Amino acid sequence: MRTFFKNESGATAIEYGLIAALIAVAIIGAVTALGENTSSTFDRVAQQMA
DSSP states (O other): OHHHHHOOTTHHHHHHHHHHHHHHHHHHHHHHHHHHHHHHHHHHHHHHHO
């Protein structure tokens, strides 16, 4: 049982997975925010041209 708790071979892979997930969430949030801003800008331009 002690060797099971002392074995840390998978810890690094899990940490990298968590970091990748955090980066993915940040990218999704940024893309969503930029997409909404861009969409509203194009809507305003279209209204001005009409």
